[in-house]
Amino acid sequence: MQKSDQKIIFIDVETTGVNPERNGLTQISGCVQIGDEVKESFDYFVRPFSHDEIEAEALKVTGIDRRQFLLPDHPDHLAVDGQNFEDPKDIYVRMAVMLGKYVSQYDKTDKFQFVGYNAHSFDMPFMRRFWEKNGDRFFGSWFWYPCLDVMLVWAQILQPVRAELSNFKLATVARHCGIKVDDSRLHDSQYDIELTRELWLSAHKIINQGNKEQPSWSQGELFA
Template sequence: MAKILFYDIETTGTMYWKNGIHQLSGIVDIDGKIVESFDIKMQPNPKAVIDDEALKIAGVSREQIESYGTGMIQGYNNLVSILSKHVSKFDKSDKFHLCGFNNRGFDDPFLRAFFTQCGDNYFGSWFWANSLDVMVLASQHFMTTRSKMKDFKLSTVAENLNIELSHEQLHDALYDVTITRQCYYELCPIS
């Protein structure tokens, strides 16, 4: 059984050791089928530095993220509640494959830091060590044509895979994870 957690985050900056997560969205995919999706908007770690440029990219304001009714610990508890419905953190053979777009270089370190900040040092009980990264898969797929692409952002990769996009919705974590999943299955179709 293949269990994939497609996920995306929006953060208060680019450095996982000093910035925090304010939106965490995901799709629980088991054997190619969506069994659950979630969109957790939460106040970031109270110690997190908030960079206005990062908020601008995500299309949110300080006031918006400060008004989220969910705090960091409650956001973590919401996530773990979802994860525990689909995997047993006590079974070494039952884990999620994490999958995102450029998640190895960006999202994964933030997610691991988020678990640690919430007092959970057992990140590896939920997830396999090596993530699936759609950006890496796309690099292989577009190896001979990449030099002709304007950039290698999620939107550009999706467009080159003939996936319809709403540019206004990009940088909303739930929308981005939906596009990421579509890209994944274009690059790695279920046989």
Template sequence: MAKILFYDLETTGTMYWKNGIHQLSGIVDIDGKTVESFDIKMQPNPKAVIDDKALRIAGVSREQIESYGMGMVQGYKTLISILSKYVSKFDKSDKFHLCGFNNRGFDDPFLRAFFTQCGDNYFGSWFWANSLDVIVLASQHFLSNRAELVDFKLSTVAEKLNIKLSHEKLHDALYDVTITRQCYYELCPVS
């Protein structure tokens, strides 16, 4: 049984050791089927540095993220309640594959730090160590015609794969994870 957690984060900056997560969205995919999706909007770690440029990219303001109804720990508990429906953290053979777009270099370190900040040192009990990264799969797919792409952003890759986009919705974590999942299945079709 293949269990994939497609996910995306919106953060208060680019450095996982000093910025925090304010939106965590995901799609629980089991054997190629969506079984649940979620969109957790939370106040970031109270110690997180907030970069206004990062908030502008995500289309939110300080006031918005400060008004979110749940704090970081409640956001973590919400995520764990979802994960625990589908995997047992006590079973070493039952874990999610994490999958995102450029997640190896950005989202994965933020998510791991988020677990640690919430007092959970058992990130590896939920997820396999080797996550899937759609940007890597796309790099292989576009190996011979990479120069045709103006950049290698999610939107550019998706459009090159003939996935229709709403550019106004980009940088909303739930929208981005939906597009990431579509890209994944274009690059790795289920047989």
């Protein structure tokens, strides 16, 4: 693999709340893309750390029952097909091994570009804190900073028609851009990252058009 191949990792997370200090992860999904090729996808269900606060509103959004977080041998454990919540330390190790297949954390010129929707203020901070909770302060050794936030990219592209959108949530923006959305699958991070990647690819085409339809910010006219 040549270093010139762009290394992108798309990541979306589901959590037990909105504060990465107090709350924890419940799902991490995404894919690794090298150049134009998706090398592998991942979808981990994560058992929160014992000290992570679990907020009822967050569970309502994801549809998860807190009994699913109990160990399988616990009498109150609730098993749900396709949702096997694993020890956070095990997930951390598996993710680190996966990252190490594509980039060198010790090479300052070899990193992943972290891409997500609202990733700058949500997904990346939660992932960084997840690393720290596992005793690893070197989350940044894997990724370029800042991340590429698909929400902010589309905020610029859609700025002239922003008033037409009732909000700027992932599903709303995807629909506005002509992407079919299955409401029943929203807030499953595996589905959310699929939508995110579709939006990223669409934005990438616009950015690279090189014609009059190209957004002004990519022509150096943003502050004109």
